[in-house]
Amino acid sequence: MTELERVAWPPAPIRTERLVLRESEGRDRAGFVELFASPEVGTYTGGSRPRDELERVVPEVPGRRRGLFVIEHGGTMIGIIELNRRDPERRSKVRPDTGEAELGYLLLPEAWGHGYAAESCRAALGWFADLLPGEPVVLTTRTDNERSLRLAAKLGFTEVRRYVEYGAEQWFGVWSSAPPR
Ligand SMILES: CC(C)(COP(=O)(O)OP(=O)(O)OC[C@H]1O[C@@H](n2cnc3c(N)ncnc32)[C@H](O)[C@@H]1OP(=O)(O)O)[C@@H](O)C(=O)NCCC(=O)NCCS
Numbered sequence: 001m002t003e004l005e006r007v008a009w010p011p012a013p014i015r016t017e018r019l020v021l022r023e024s025e026g027r028d029r030a031g032f033v034e035l036f037a038s039p040e041v042g043t044y045t046g047g048s049r050p051r052d053e054l055e056r057v058v059p060e061v062p063g064r065r066r067g068l069f070v071i072e073h074g075g076t077m078i079g080i081i082e083l084n085r086r087d088p089e090r091r092s093k094v095r096p097d098t099g100e101a102e103l104g105y106l107l108l109p110e111a112w113g114h115g116y117a118a119e120s121c122r123a124a125l126g127w128f129a130d131l132l133p134g135e136p137v138v139l140t141t142r143t144d145n146e147r148s149l150r151l152a153a154k155l156g157f158t159e160v161r162r163y164v165e166y167g168a169e170q171w172f173g174v175w176s177s178a179p180p181r
Contacts, residue, residue, distance in 0.1 A: 004085060004101055007131050009066045016123045019116060021069040021081065024062060028070050031077030031108070032062040040109045044145035046166070071107065071120045078116060079107030081124050083137065092140070094165045095172055100138045101128065103175075105151070112147065118154050125155065129177030136176045143169040 010023035024032075033054045035041055042048035063070065067084025070077050082104040091097040103124070107117050128137060139157050141148040149171060157173035164170065 003132055003135075005066070011127060014069070014123050014127055016119050018073060019078075019120050019123070020072040021120055021123055021127075022072060024064050024068065024070045024080075026061045028077045029058060029060065029062055031070075032058055032080075034108055035079065035106055038109060041106055044142045044148065044168075045106065069120070069124055071111075071116065073111065073116060078111035079105065079120075081105050081120055083124050083128055092165060094163050095161060095170075100136060100174075101132075103137050103139045103155075105148075117151050121151065121155050125175065125177070134176060134178035136174050139173050139175070141171050143171045 013020050013022040015021075033051065036049050036054055036058075037051040039048045063080060065084075067082050069081045069083070071079045071081060083101060085099045085101055086097070088099070091099060103121060105117050105121055111117075125137060128135070138160075139152050141152060143149065143162060152171070152173055155175060157175045160172050160174050162169055162171055
């Protein structure tokens with residue numbers, strides 16, 4: 001077990017100026033269905049899934065796992081952040097992948113363009129840095145996902161390499177809370 005897996009989960013809800021980051025609850029189910037049924041959300045993340053299939057298979061309390069934060073705005077779920085290590089079977093076959101902590105984000109389209117993704121990701125990275133100071137976080141996003149690339153840069157991720165996987169060019173970046181040497 002690594003240090004990240006030893007961190008107590010779930011943490012107390014994390015509050016920012018406009019948002020709350022918290023563990024998922026049963027009332028978030030409709031939001032999860034929306035998220036995974038949305039063609040816009042799926043454009044760069046492997047596509048959307050049929051709503052009727054999601055209604056059948058999404059559990060009563062979806063996304064209840066270590067490292068998954070629901071982003072709440074005004075009492076309603078607007079998206080999710082994951083900050084965790086990939087399971088071994090999901091690791092990249094193309095770039096060197098030693099299972100670093102990785103950040104991922106999915107917001108409902110109506111929540112784009114308000115700075116909510118940046119606000120919530122900063123809070124999640126702050127939570128991580130307090131627990132594991134100096135430990136790097138990585139991020140992978142398609143290079144044609146312009147919103148995501150802008151967000152990665154805003155958060156302070158720097159490019160390590162580009163490579164092709166899943167039929168598309170991927171941007172692989174790293175962030176660290178350690179002061180630059
Ligand atoms: C990637 C994604 C999270 C980016 O969302 P986003 O809302 O563009 O990101 P930010 O939170 O950084 O918001 C930036 C925008 O909010 C605007 N904004 C408005 N009010 C703001 C405020 N108070 N503070 C900051 N920005 C604000 C900015 O001007 C910017 O707008 P622009 O893109 O038109 O220039 C979103 O597009 C998404 O969920 N995509 C689908 C999932 C996906 O592809 N994930 C990547 C795989 S890891």
